[in-house]
Amino acid sequence: MFMSGLTAIYFTGIGSLMALCFAAYNFIKTKKEDTGSERMTKISELIGRGANAYLKRQYRGVSMFFIALFVILCIMAACHLLSWFTPFAFITGGVFSGLSGFIGMRTATMANCRTTNAASKSLNKGLRVAFSAGSVMGFTVVGLGLLDLTIWYFILNFAFRDLAMDARLVQxxxxxxxxxxxxxxxxxxxxxxxxIFTKAADVGADLVGKVEAGIPEDDPRNPAVIADNVGDNVGDVAGMGADLYESYVGSIISTAALAVAADYGLKGVAVPMVIAALGVLCSIIGTFLIKTKEGASQKNLLKALRTGTYTSSILIIIASFFAIKFLLPGHMGVYIAILSGLLAGVLIGASTEYFTSDTYKPTRKLAESAETGAGTVIISGLSLGMMSTVVPVVIVGISVLVSYFASSRGGDFAQGLYGVGVSAVGMLSTLGITLATDAYGPIADNAGGIAEMAGLKSEVRDRTDALDSLGNTTAATGKGFAIGSAALTALALIVSYIDRIHSLDKNFTFNLAVNNPIILVGLFVGGMLPFLFAALTMSAVGKAAEAIVIEVRRQFKEIKGLLLGKAEPDYERCVDMCTRSAQKLMIAPALIAVIIPVVFGMITGPDGVVAMLAGNTVTGFVLAIMMSNAGGAWDNAKKYIEAGHHGGKGSQQHRAAVVGDTVGDPFKDTSGPSINILIKLASMVSIVFAQLILTIHLL
Structure with missing residues (x-):
């Protein structure tokens, strides 16, 4: 046989090293670029210092949570409710996830002024520098994810070496x-x-700077402008990197677990890892195809990025065929499932682009609604977001059915579910380049801010604005992509939870009928959870933004000559306020994702947990899409008006669009993308605490 299961695992390790080497290559290449003028370098350093200070404080606070949960997991292991490997696996998962975000953020803050300087030469040069820096994030995430998987596989394989292969794979x-x-x-x-950090700064800067004071975006007179640019990095880069690391490894390990239930053995376990490793190579090839010409329109710029991502998808389609042929001969339905996931990802991205890009009718109609004020902008944006959920839900539904029936040979239930898991891996297989197109956006946004603050020529800002507007669309597409993969991964994790309960107690029988009152209550509680989470995160942004609004007003009033450009604002004060607010206000929404599944499970038992996870997945998927797409459309409608349509900058229509964007900011950058983590974390927590829930439940 061309490839054994063990050889495939080694190949996964090679794929991880290939991704990390390519990330290092792009980091070195980006660092060699010229930083530009002294003023540009100074602004970049201010942004970098703020971002580093924020992450240090965040990691300090999060480490306390990890230590506390590590102790709890150790106690459970001592009580034989968990394996002793669990507490340490929990720590390494958190460390690698945080490291992915940190490396991406450091690269982004290093690349912003270099992108500005590159854009002063040509649009293509600016695109290439920003995209190379974004590639560091993309390939670091996939590289560290595959490395973590490979290391843990060999550790556990050695630890359980005395067991037969089937029993060993279960462990x-x-x-x-x-x-x-x-x-x-x-x-x-x-x-x-x-x-919370990025949107508090953004909302505060826009409401007081643009709407009240009438000064441009990223104007150096605005005290919140540095905090706004810092927020692009800590939220849209560091946060996004940790988010998609989690999506990536979650889809792979849940599918590997389903392979055991489907009796596919080591080769079935290796399939998702090999597909991911092949995706690394295909993504690397795709990155070299991204380039554009001077004066390119948004359609041209989108085409440039799509050339790279679509080429990578075509290559993984070809590579996956041979991977399945050699690893699971006679099971080519699994290949259909991979194609289904890949196609679903592309279609969800296209749907998101249609609803959020100002190239298309929905966002242009949204901009047109600004003619009658902020109220109609908000109503139209909410309507657009709700409407945008239809296509992704249909796409995911079809993908699930195709994946299941193509993989379930002779109606085998376990093999069909394995196909659903594999489709999620297929969707994320080219994450290296997909995430690079997403991470590029915040870098371009920062580059535009530096161009404005450094007083560069208008043509430079025009180029960075074009790159930034493209970044808004790719970011919205990336969020839709992440949410779609989260839905498929969450389905696989729910099945993994059921398998976990059966492995702990072979006599346990689930009663998942809808006339079971526990199931009905579980569905309602799970359906409520994303709304509670969104309410807490939106409220957190509102509270933090209120403080920034008051502070910016105070500085405009008390610092003489500030609005005339004769005095420097206190940037660090706003950065510090955002940091403190974010650290304090993030605790409640984060804890409910961990506490509610355990508490609810201890009351209702495994039946209630399955229902809660189902309700959480369904409403979370739809709500996340609605919020992310509405927010992206509001942002691009504002930029469409700023480009000279419907009154242009400074008009009443522009002010109305800014208000809409203020609502959309926490929709698309705080609550929406966080919900896809919520639906997977609830499943992960339920799996880890399965033995406790099975042992102690009241009903």
Whole structure:
């Protein structure tokens, strides 16, 4: 046979090293670029210092949570409710997830002024520098994810070497699932904390600077402008990196666990890892195809990025065929499932682009609604977001059905569910380049801010604005992509939870009928959870933004000559306020994702947990899409008006669009993308605490 299961695991390790080497290559290449003028370098350093200070404080606070949960897991292990590997897998999952975000953030803060300087030469040069820096994030995430998986596989394989292969794989996959809880926990803190920081600064800067004072975006006179640019990095880069690391490894390990239930053995476990490793190579090839010409329109810029991502998808389609042919011969339905996931990801991205890009009718109609004021902008944006949920739900539904029936040979239930898990891996297989196009956006946004603050020529700002507007669309597409994969991964994790209960108690019988009152209550509680989470995160942004609004007003009033450009604002004060607010306000929403599944499970038992996870997944998926797409459309509608349409900058229509964007900011950058972590973390927590719930439940 061309490839044995063990050879495939080694190949996964090679794939991780290939990704990390390519990330290092792009980091070195980006660092060699010229930083520009002294003023540009100074602004970049201010942003970098603020971002580093925030992450240090965040990691200090999150470490306390990890230590406390590590102790709890150790106590449970001592009581034989968990494997002793679980506490340590939990820690490594969190560390690697946080490290992914940290490396991406450091690269982004290093690349922002270099992108500005590159954009002063040409649009293509600016695109290439920003994208190279974004590639560091993309390939660091996939590289560290595959490295973590490979290391843990060999550790557990050695630890359980005395068991027969089938029994050993059960132990390996069930223990590997637990480090997903660490990755999910870190991702949630990073997304929520970073989202609160960035949107508090953004909303404060826009409401007082643009609407009240009438000064441009990223104007150096605005005290919140540095905090706003810091927020792009800690929220949209560090938070996003931790988020997609968690999505990536979660889809792989949940599918590996399903392979054992489907009796696919080591080769079935290796399939998702090999597909991910092949995706690294395909993504690397795709990155070299991204380039554009001077004066390119948004359609041209989108085409440039799509050339790279679509090429990578075509290559993984070809590579996956041979991977399945050699690893699971006679099971080519699994290949259909991979194609289904890949196609679903592309279609969800296209749907998101249609609803959020100002190239298309929905966002242009949203901009047109600004003619009658902020109220109609908000109503139209909410309507657009709700409407945008239809297509992704249909796509995911079809993908699930195709994946299940194509993989379930002769109606085998376990093999069909394995196909659903594999489709999620297929969707995320080219994450290296997909995440690079997403991470590029905040870098371009920072580059535009530096161009404005450094007083560069208008043509430079025009170029960075074009790159930034493209970044808004790719970021919205990336969020839709992440949410779609989260839905498929969450389905696989729910099945993994059921398998985990059966492995702990073979006599346990689930009663999942809808006339079971426990199931009905579980569905309602699970359906409520994303709304409670969104309410807490939105409220957190509102509270933090209120403080920034008051502070910016105070500085405009008390610092003489500030609005005339004759005095320097106190940037660090706003950065510090955002940091403190984010650290304090992120605790409540993050804890409910951990506490509610355990408490509810201890009351209702495994039946209630399955229903709660189902309700959480369904409403979380739809709510996340609605919020992310509405927010992206509001942002691009504002930029469409700023480009000279419907009155242009400074008009009444522009002010109305800014208000809409103020609502959309926490929608798309705090609550929406955090919900996809919530639905997976709840499943991960339930799996880790399965033995406790099975042992202690009241009903």
């Amino acid at each position: 390996i996959t069930s223990n590997m699932l637990t480090f997903g809880m660490g990755a999910s926990s870190m991702a949630l803190f990073a997304r929520v904390g970073g989202g």
